[in-house]
Amino acid sequence: xxxxxxxxxxxxxxxxxxxxxxxxxxxxxxxxxxxxxxxxxxxxxxxxxxxxxxxxxxxxxxxxxxxxxxxxxxxxxxxxxxxxxxxxxxxxxxxxxxxxxxxxxxxxxxxxxx
Amino acid sequence: xxxxxxxxxxxxxxxxxxxxxxxxxxxxxxxxxxxxxxxxxxxxxxxxxxxxxxxxxxxxxxxxxxxxxxxxxxxxxxxxxxxxxxxxxxxxxxxxxxxxxxxxxxxxxxxxxxxxxxx
Numbered sequence: 001x002x003x004x005x006x007x008x009x010x011x012x013x014x015x016x017x018x019x020x021x022x023x024x025x026x027x028x029x030x031x032x033x034x035x036x037x038x039x040x041x042x043x044x045x046x047x048x049x050x051x052x053x054x055x056x057x058x059x060x061x062x063x064x065x066x067x068x069x070x071x072x073x074x075x076x077x078x079x080x081x082x083x084x085x086x087x088x089x090x091x092x093x094x095x096x097x098x099x100x101x102x103x104x105x106x107x108x109x110x111x112x113x114x
Numbered sequence: 115x116x117x118x119x120x121x122x123x124x125x126x127x128x129x130x131x132x133x134x135x136x137x138x139x140x141x142x143x144x145x146x147x148x149x150x151x152x153x154x155x156x157x158x159x160x161x162x163x164x165x166x167x168x169x170x171x172x173x174x175x176x177x178x179x180x181x182x183x184x185x186x187x188x189x190x191x192x193x194x195x196x197x198x199x200x201x202x203x204x205x206x207x208x209x210x211x212x213x214x215x216x217x218x219x220x221x222x223x224x225x226x227x228x229x230x231x232x233x
Contacts, residue, residue, distance in 0.1 A: 004156070034221070043118075043205060043224035044157070089156055098220035101170060102147075104156030 002027050002094045006105035013080055014113050021075040021108045023090030028068045031100050035064050035075050036089040038107070044089060048075070080112045116140065118225035120206050126231045132194035135228045139187070139208030145169075146183055147222065148191050149205040157205055163189065196232045203227040 003026045013019050023033070032051045036044040048057045048064040050073070056065040063076040077084055090105040119138040127133050139146050145164055149157035160179065161171040165186035174181070178197070183189040193200055207222040 006156075032220075036224075041226075041229075043226040044207075044222075046221055046223070049221060091156075093220070099169070101159055101162075102222065104158070106154070106156045 002092075002101075002103055004090055004092050004103050004105040006088075006090055006108050008108060009106065010109045010111075012111040012113065015080060015082060017080050017112075018076070018078050019080055019110070021077070021088050021090075021110070023073040023075070023092075023105055025071045025073075025092045025094075025103075027094055028071055029094060029096065030068060031093040031095055031098055033064075033066055033073050033093070034091045034102075035062075035073075036091060038087045038089060040086075047088075077110075080110075082112045082114050085110055085112050118206055118208055118223055120204075120225035120228050122228060123226065124229050124231075126233065127196055128233050129198055130195040132192065133196055133230060134193075135191045135204050135206075135230075137189045137191070137206030137225060139189070139206070140223055143208035143210050143223075144186070145209045145220070146189050147207040147209075148181055148189070149207065151203045151205055151227070153202070160191070160204075193230075196230075198232050201230055201232045203229045 005024045034049045035047045050057050050066045061078040066073050087107045087109045089107045091102050093100045093102050147162050148160045151157040160174045161181045162169040163183040166183045181191045205227045207224045209222045
C-alpha cells in the first residue's frame with residue numbers, strides 16, 4: 001500500500017531556529033514529491049516540487065531534499081520566523097507518470113514563537 | 115491569473131440532508147480534483163477528472179457522493195444524504211496536464227476549500 005507519513009505531527013520552536021520537517025513514503029517508485037503549506041482556514045500553497053531525478057530544490061529560506069532509496073524527504077527551514085507558522089504537507093505522486101495519484105501525509109503543524 | 119474558486123466557503127447541515135459544492139478551476143486547466151480533508155489529516159483524493167471524463171474515483175463513496183464536470187470546466191460535488199463523518203473541508207484543485215502530455219510536473223493549484231459541518 002502506498003502511504004506517506006510525516007513526523008512529528010506538531011513542532012514548536014523559537015524564532016530564528018533552523019528546523020527540519022520529515023516525510024517518509026513506502027514505495028521508492030515515485031514520479032515527484034511536493035511540499036505544501038496550509039494556513040488555518042485556507043487552501044494549500046505549493047512550496048517546492050522535486051522530480052524523481054532530482055536530489056533537492058531550494059526557494060529562499062526553504063530547502064527540500066529527496067532520497068528515493070530510503071523513501072525520505074526533508075524540508076529544511078532556515079532562520080524561522082513567526083510568519084512560517086502553518087501546517088506543512090508532503091505529497092507524493094507515485095508511479096512513473098504525471099497521472100499517478102497524489103497521496104498526502106497528515107502534515108506537521110509548525111508554531112514559531114516570537 | 116485567477117485562482118481556483120470554490121463556493122460556498124462554509125456550510126452547516128443536519129445529517130441526512132444534502133449539500134453541493136461548486137468549483138471553477140484555473141482557465142485552461144484540463145485536470146480537476148476533489149479532495150476531502152478531515153481535521154488533523156492530510157487531504158484524500160475523492161475524484162479526478164481529465165476534461166469531463168473521470169480518471170479516478172476509487173475513493174469516492176458512491177452511495178452518497180457524486181460529482182460531475184460540465185463541459186470540462188466547472189465541477190460540482192454533491193453529498194446526499196450527509197453523515198456526521200462527512201464533516202471536513204472539501205478542496206478543489208486543478209492542473210494543466212492534458213491527455214497525451216506525458217512529461218511535466220503536473221503541479222496542482224488548490225482553492226481555499228469548502229468547510230462542511232454535519233450536525
